[in-house]
Amino acid sequence: MSKVMIIGAGGVGRVVAFKCAQHPEVFSEILLASRTKSKCDVIAADAKAATGHQHITTAAVDAENVPELAALIRSFGPKLVIHVALPYQDLTIMEACLETGVHYLDTANYEPKDEAKFEYSWQWAYQDRFKEKGIMAVLGCGFDPGATSVFTARAAKHFFDEMHYLDIVDCNAGDHGKAFATNFNPEINIREITQNGRYYENGKWVEIPPHSEMKVLNYPDIGPKDSYLIYHEELESLVKNFPSLKRARFWMTFGQEYLTHLRVIQNIGMARIDPVKYKGVDIIPLEFLKAVLPDPGELGENYTGQTSIGCRIRGIKNGKEQTYYIWNNCSHQAAFDETGAQGVSYTTGVPAMIGAMMVLTGEWSGTGVFNVEEFNPDPFLDKMNEYGLPWHEEVGVDLEF
């Protein structure tokens, strides 16, 4: 029975609040905080009505203000802070956790506002301070990173003596009926996917122009989809934690229309993250675009189809070549019916709740800063099956690579 504090009231915050509220035996008291308290109030009321949880409160907090965060943490007294606000805010929330001696969990690595740079260096640098304080920081516990990292840990534990080739494949075959929308924070989404592609091979990182490598891959229950090699942050920690990997890549599906929209957004300057002076105000085009695009939290209602995310791995078991595919498919409509949020928010929020459960129940323990593949994958994967993200695996499968 523990108190948990959730920061962030977007689609993922909604899912985390709902899923924590379904388990009062672990999350006995929940505080949901974000910049805008009214957003938290709506989610809290919905989660109470859906689950009957009696102890969900809300607060306003500026997640970039360490003293304000620390004061709120002290007054509520949680055992763990689940951070599902913006990646810009990872470091201030980690600082507040250090100051108050409270565990930390997030779903996306820190990135500076003025630079599209995805790497764990900033957060890994907190290793010694978290150790000294006797607390843990769990990094990247959404779906990808998160579930994909745990999938890889399961493969390593049960199916391979040596993993050589890892391909993470992320398909969203959903249809939200809008001409263009992003499935999570458009600012973060566009920063991420307009970057150069990058993958790991033979000890080195190889960089390629954005969307310059495509493969048609088949996804279970979905079929063939154009899949593009992009960089994704879990690659960095996975090749460090599984040094037998010779190559690690990440593939994401995009339709032609989506890529056309992205290309134009870049061409017209609306993906810029440097400020433009307008009416005397410094405005970052990409941030303003976010204000104009559909709110990803409101895509759920008419969202059909499903996501399919998994890991395809080739390596050696008992001296013989082995192939393995582990994946989850998630229906946008089922996610919406349960939580009022679409599948992309759902697949990120459920693993965050399960990770929090692992920490609070002691299944995952230690002091310092961790990526989730460093823990025992089995209890986490059991909970995925139980709590809405059932997964499947196949050995000896055609990996298409």
Place this chain on the structure above:
Amino acid sequence: MSKVMIIGAGGVGRVVAFKCAQHPEVFSEILLASRTKSKCDVIAADAKAATGHQHITTAAVDAENVPELAALIRSFGPKLVIHVALPYQDLTIMEACLETGVHYLDTANYEPKDEAKFEYSWQWAYQDRFKEKGIMAVLGCGFDPGATSVFTARAAKHFFDEMHYLDIVDCNAGDHGKAFATNFNPEINIREITQNGRYYENGKWVEIPPHSEMKVLNYPDIGPKDSYLIYHEELESLVKNFPSLKRARFWMTFGQEYLTHLRVIQNIGMARIDPVKYKGVDIIPLEFLKAVLPDPGELGENYTGQTSIGCRIRGIKNGKEQTYYIWNNCSHQAAFDETGAQGVSYTTGVPAMIGAMMVLTGEWSGTGVFNVEEFNPDPFLDKMNEYGLPWHEEVGVDLEF
């Protein structure tokens, strides 16, 4: 020998200032005014250096502020105001001209800021007041409207007893080397071309979805280009002033990439003209997009290729069917070499200067509000040949319609 005041320091303002400065025998003193005086100063210095004109001064003015405009007009004492700033500002400048008893000339019809509505009603409503004051307002004296209207007047005067079918064809076969840019104020440009198409037939206006009617047309010295039926403001006055017309249409060339960019700009909400609250400021997405897109005034340097704009007319002469095509081709590079502005600014600015010359020399006279096809086309067309926009005509030509 007259004083002229030019309002607007964009690409067209630059061309008008240069072209007026080339003719001190008509424009003995020139005042160039705009919101930002420093932009006027640059143009004035360049125009003086290029032409040797000794009397070009500059001033700051808010073109939406009638008392401020009237005070500036009074202190300078021009015979005519050439308005080449924004179409939103037509009415305030007309008011200031009425207040001070000074002739008025513009290149684009008034449109309200919050509505994309192109029609002359607002400006035609000034008819009686301009008459009573004993001054004239010359509306739409750029290229289209402007030169195209005078082309049509020439056709009516010399080549037809009855004009039946008018197609204005506007091709920009230039290449500015940018992924996407508009050739004049992007805000005005995008408002104009994202509207429904509209044309006149048998006494009625017919409306069609944007870019839903395309014809491949051949342009002299250029070749075949995809040309789309769009609405353009001169159609309104031409069918009124030439009532024998059974049909009047306007065609503009767009490349596939340009249309793709436009479509995406609309899809992502950046063509919206209603305000979005951002950082406490009301921001109109299309206005902000303008701040991010390349400045059309700076496209000139590497702009290659040419424009070709003209009128294709079918009707009756001496009881027999007659066809007629009149057009001008303008080279972007030649325009830039002469004035530092590209061809689209040049083709708009030169007719504005010539129209001003017509008024100041008395070739065009009268009191009230006029569209340019109501005047004698011949002296205007002579000056076009002389001052940088030579035109060509052909009788009995295949009109492709």
